[in-house]
Amino acid sequence: MSNMDKKYIESLIQAIDLIDDGIHIIDASGKIVYYNRAAKFLDEIDVEKAIGRHILEVYPSLTFDTSTLLKVLETGKPIFNMEQNFVNYKGDKISTINSSLPIMYNNKIVGALEISRNITRVRELSEKIVSLQRELYENNKDLNEEIKKSKAGAKFTFLDIIGQSKEMLKLKTLGTKAALSDSPVMISGSTGTGKELFVQSIHNSSKRKNMPFIAQNCAALPANLLESILFGSVKGSFTGAENRPGLFELANGGTLFLDEINSMPLELQAKLLRVLQDGRIRRVGSTSTIDVDVRIISAINADLSDVLQNKQLRHDLFYRLNVIGLVIPDLQDRKEDIPILVEYFIKKYNDKNNKFFIGISKKVLQIFMDYSWPGNIRELEHSIESAISLYDGELIREEHLPFQFKNFHPNKTYSTIDTNVLQPLNKAVEKVEREIITSALEQTNYNITKAATLINIPRQTLQYKIKNLNIPFK
Numbered sequence: 471m472s473n474m475d476k477k478y479i480e481s482l483i484q485a486i487d488l489i490d491d492g493i494h495i496i497d498a499s500g501k502i503v504y505y506n507r508a509a510k511f512l513d514e515i516d517v518e519k520a521i522g523r524h525i526l527e528v529y530p531s532l533t534f535d536t537s538t539l540l541k542v543l544e545t546g547k548p549i550f551n552m553e554q555n556f557v558n559y560k561g562d563k564i565s566t567i568n569s570s571l572p573i574m575y576n577n578k579i580v581g582a583l584e585i586s587r588n589i590t591r592v593r594e595l596s597e598k599i600v601s602l603q604r605e606l607y608e609n610n611k612d613l614n615e616e617i618k619k620s621k622a623g624a625k626f627t628f629l630d631i632i633g634q635s636k637e638m639l640k641l642k643t644l645g646t647k648a649a650l651s652d653s654p655v656m657i658s659g660s661t662g663t664g665k666e667l668f669v670q671s672i673h674n675s676s677k678r679k680n681m682p683f684i685a686q687n688c689a690a691l692p693a694n695l696l697e698s699i700l701f702g703s704v705k706g707s708f709t710g711a712e713n714r715p716g717l718f719e720l721a722n723g724g725t726l727f728l729d730e731i732n733s734m735p736l737e738l739q740a741k742l743l744r745v746l747q748d749g750r751i752r753r754v755g756s757t758s759t760i761d762v763d764v765r766i767i768s769a770i771n772a773d774l775s776d777v778l779q780n781k782q783l784r785h786d787l788f789y790r791l792n793v794i795g796l797v798i799p800d801l802q803d804r805k806e807d808i809p810i811l812v813e814y815f816i817k818k819y820n821d822k823n824n825k826f827f828i829g830i831s832k833k834v835l836q837i838f839m840d841y842s843w844p845g846n847i848r849e850l851e852h853s854i855e856s857a858i859s860l861y862d863g864e865l866i867r868e869e870h871l872p873f874q875f876k877n878f879h880p881n882k883t884y885s886t887i888d889t890n891v892l893q894p895l896n897k898a899v900e901k902v903e904r905e906i907i908t909s910a911l912e913q914t915n916y917n918i919t920k921a922a923t924l925i926n927i928p929r930q931t932l933q934y935k936i937k938n939l940n941i942p943f944k
Contacts, residue, residue, distance in 0.1 A: 659798030
């Protein structure tokens with residue numbers, strides 16, 4: 471091997487050592503040959519003590535059946551995003567999401583590489599929430615109904631939904647009728663349109679209003695962890711598992727709200743479908759079933775046709791969940807509601823900040839009526855909150871508005887576009903994209919996730935555009 475090759479390999483190893491995820495490499499016999507810095511912090515084992523030892527010697531709580539690395543060695547097939555639970559040498563319970571790949575040479579398996587992401591804290595917090603919810607609903611016999619309702623998490627009613635437009639009045643009527651039924655409800659709409667207000671209002675107007683209301687975001691957890699959170703677990707079903715009820719059991723008699731249901735892994739969607747069909751759940755690792763009486767309300771923040779076409783949601787599950795379907799319109803499609811929403815938010819944040827604003831200027835009203843509101847009602851609320859928090863006066867004026875409005879002029883897309891000078895369409899589009907993305911980044915303090923939500927595009931798309939458009943990133 472040349473000196474150049476050695477330097478290249480050394481540089482590559484140094485770069486890998488800086489990666490936040492743990493990386494393990496084993497040879498064909500199962501012995502560890504590489505172990506990066508993140509893996510050391512994850513497992514709390516010194517590199518020199520791990521190298522050259524069999525993977526099961528270093529991780530005695532794993533077996534040939536539960537080790538994803540050894541499973542890849544045996545099958546030669548990669549494993550992606552599988553949860554693995556083990557106990558390290560200090561007795562700490564560790565949960566990781568692993569992607570494991572076989573290493574091939576001359577068509578033979580010579581080893582395996584694994585990338586591990588630590589989700590221990592995520593699991594701990596999720597299980598803590600479930601435990602607190604269990605304590606609440608198991609010990610609420612001495613609580614009066616008002617306390618039960620406030621603790622259950624469903625605080626909104628249809629009176630809290632602000633809107634007098636034809637679309638919103640129709641939706642509130644449909645929502646009220648849906649509350650009288652026990653059928654599953656699916657609510658779709660863009661981020662920030664107020665889907666959860668409708669969900670809670672339906673629960674609080676239903677016969678289940680004095681029973682538990684539990685919400686779970688399906689995009690927040692990996693598949694295996696989400697399964698145990700929803701259905702519960704029995705002791706010994708995986709490393710560190712205890713006898714624990716899932717959200718279905720805790721919501722028994724009440725409502726379970728599954729947000730971003732289209733983000734639920736397909737294999738878990740199949741299990742959810744069986745629960746909806748049979749009315750029974752089986753805890754992870756158990757052989758017995760438990761009857762449950764739970765009303766399911768689900769929500770998606772994407773176009774229904776796109777979700778089905780992209781196979782993010784099983785068709786049979788969709789038909790089961792979408793017995794009653796409500797579509798919440800974007801704010802730009804119900805702009806006649808903007809004045810009363812503004813009035814509502816001004817009163818809310820006046821009271822909160824001890825301020826005395828009485829309204830907005832005519833110029834601000836015109837801006838609000840012409841603006842496209844990619845963040846919907848949530849963006850409008852934050853705009854009012856920002857102005858009242860930072861300034862004093864009677865009217866919210868143009869100079870009080872957040873950054874995304876600084877270059878916005880009524881009846882124009884963006885003032886920086888000279889409509890009198892023709893230019894290539896792709897250049898014009900790039901210019902507008904650059905300004906929109908820059909505005910979103912500055913408004914969210916360069917938080918990629920928040921900026922992507924604000925302009926309603928996927929996080930990965932935003933990252934690609936930032937790079938492609940050469941937008942400076944702080």
